[in-house]
Amino acid sequence: MNAIKFLFAAYIATWLIHGFYIGTLMRRFSRARRQFSELEKGK
Amino acid sequence: MKRLFPILSIITAVFLAYALFRALVVAPADALQGEVYRIIYYHVPSAWTAFLLFFINFIASIQYLVRAKASTQNVARWVVIAIGVIGVGATFLPQVQQMLPTGMRPSAVATTVLMIPAFYFLIGWLFPGERLDVLAVTSAEVGVVFCTIVLVTGPIWARPVWGIWWAPGDIRLTSTLVLWLIYVSYLVLRRFSSSAQTQMLAAALAVFGALDVPLVYFSIWFFRTQHPQPVIGGGGSMDPRMLQTLLISWLAFLCFAFLICWSRFRLELLQREVEQAHAMESLVGAGVTAKPSMPLTRSSR
Numbered sequence: 001m002n003a004i005k006f007l008f009a010a011y012i013a014t015w016l017i018h019g020f021y022i023g024t025l026m027r028r029f030s031r032a033r034r035q036f037s038e039l040e041k042g043k
Numbered sequence: 044m045k046r047l048f049p050i051l052s053i054i055t056a057v058f059l060a061y062a063l064f065r066a067l068v069v070a071p072a073d074a075l076q077g078e079v080y081r082i083i084y085y086h087v088p089s090a091w092t093a094f095l096l097f098f099i100n101f102i103a104s105i106q107y108l109v110r111a112k113a114s115t116q117n118v119a120r121w122v123v124i125a126i127g128v129i130g131v132g133a134t135f136l137p138q139v140q141q142m143l144p145t146g147m148r149p150s151a152v153a154t155t156v157l158m159i160p161a162f163y164f165l166i167g168w169l170f171p172g173e174r175l176d177v178l179a180v181t182s183a184e185v186g187v188v189f190c191t192i193v194l195v196t197g198p199i200w201a202r203p204v205w206g207i208w209w210a211p212g213d214i215r216l217t218s219t220l221v222l223w224l225i226y227v228s229y230l231v232l233r234r235f236s237s238s239a240q241t242q243m244l245a246a247a248l249a250v251f252g253a254l255d256v257p258l259v260y261f262s263i264w265f266f267r268t269q270h271p272q273p274v275i276g277g278g279g280s281m282d283p284r285m286l287q288t289l290l291i292s293w294l295a296f297l298c299f300a301f302l303i304c305w306s307r308f309r310l311e312l313l314q315r316e317v318e319q320a321h322a323m324e325s326l327v328g329a330g331v332t333a334k335p336s337m338p339l340t341r342s343s344r
Contacts, residue, residue, distance in 0.1 A: 003079035003203035010082040010196040011063075014089070017195065018299075021188045025306055032313045039320045 048305065055298040062288070062295040070288040082200040088293035089192040090219075092300045094256055096186030097226065101253035102162045103170065103179040104246035110175070123163045130156030144264035176242050177315070179249060180233055181307045183226050185300055190223045205269060214262045215270035222259055225252035 066084035073080035109119040133139045134149040134156065143152065170178045197216070198208040210216055229252060233245050263270050281289075 003077060006199050006203045007079050007081050010199040011085060013195050013199065014085045014192050017188065017192050018303075022303070025303070025310060029306070029310050029313070032310060032317055035317045036313060036320075039317065039324070042324075 048302070051298070051302060055295065055302055058291075058295040058298055062292040065288040065291055070285050071282055076204055079200065079203050082196055084288060084292040086193060086196040086200060087289060088296040089189045089196065091293055092296050093186045093189035093193060094260065095297075096182040096189065096300065096304075097222070097253055097256050098158070099162065099166065100179050100182040100186060100226075100249050101256075102159075102166050103175050103182065104249035104253075106163070106167050106170075107175045107179060107242065107246045108250070123160045127157055127160035130159070144261075147264065173315075176246075177308055177311045179246065180230075180311060181304050183229050183249065184307060185304050187223065187226045187230060188303075189296075189300065190219070190226065193219060194223055201269075210269040213269045214266045215259065215268045218255060218259045218262055222252070222255045225255060 062084070066081050070081065070084070072078055105119065109115045131153045134153040140149050143149065166175070166178065197219075201210070202208050225248070229245055229248050232248065233241060236244070238244070262268060
């Protein structure tokens with residue numbers, strides 16, 4: 001059945017969304033850490 | 044705590060892999076839909092996880108709103124206890140049981156009602172002070188991610204089964220989209236408003252937004268909709284292997300959501316520390332001498 005491609009599309013879409021969100025979290029984390037260490041150096 | 048996160052990450056990864064194996068291999072194919080029904084193992088657990096996170100956001104927002112005054116806090120405490128006691132007691136009255144939709148078990152309703160006082164006191168105890176607001180923004184953001192998955196996987200499932208991507212005017216679909224929009228606006232408000240009242244306004248919006256969750260959940264019981272009727276707690280039947288796989292998938296996604304929430308919570312704490320330190324720097328630069336209310340620490344790093 002051709003519908004199997006929809007199954008894989010749904011699974012891939014799920015992990016793409018999670019991956020994208022985790023990516024944004026990591027980017028925001030590294031930015032906040034950098035700002036934090038700059039502030040500590042400036043103290 | 045630093046060691047716990049990688050350990051939990053490995054356990055969650057194994058759990059998710061096992062859930063995927065069960066979804067694709069162990070669970071039998073559906074007699075009507077064939078293989079494509081297996082989208083249920085990602086679609087439904089994502090929806091349940093989103094509902095749970097929005098519920099946590101609702102409780103944290105209520106706590107945040109009432110904690111301003113001790114008297115309000117006391118009243119809220121008794122109201123929550125009353126909701127638990129009356130709600131559970133009422134579900135065992137024959138008159139109330141007759142009002143429940145076919146297939147909905149009174150014990151399931153009682154358990155759901157009991158979650159309100161249980162979560163209220165647990166969250167209040169675990170997240171004192173400003174951490175309530177941090178929890179609220181964390182649960183809303185991760186809830187939006189899971190709700191997005193529901194809105195993406197739903198149409199992908201609908202296309203081969205219904206022949207259409209979206210059923211315009213369908214109450215389940217529309218109310219889910221409205222729920223997503225409410226929480227996206229909540230996050231936009233928090234991100235771009237610089238008013239001192241932002242946290243209060245966001246908490247009030249979250250309380251109203253949470254009212255849409257029961258509408259989404261119960262819409263398939265009370266309205267005619269294209270969306271299938273519930274197979275769990277709704278009088279439907281399911282192969283035991285399918286049901287086990289669904290519950291395992293949900294548990295795996297719950298663990299995953301917990302880890303993401305943990306990271307987002309730590310990020311929010313760190314961002315607030317940085318913002319506070321910047322504010323202190325500006326004050327010192329302007330010649331104002333003040334002691335920081337929250338000193339720079341490495342606690343949230």
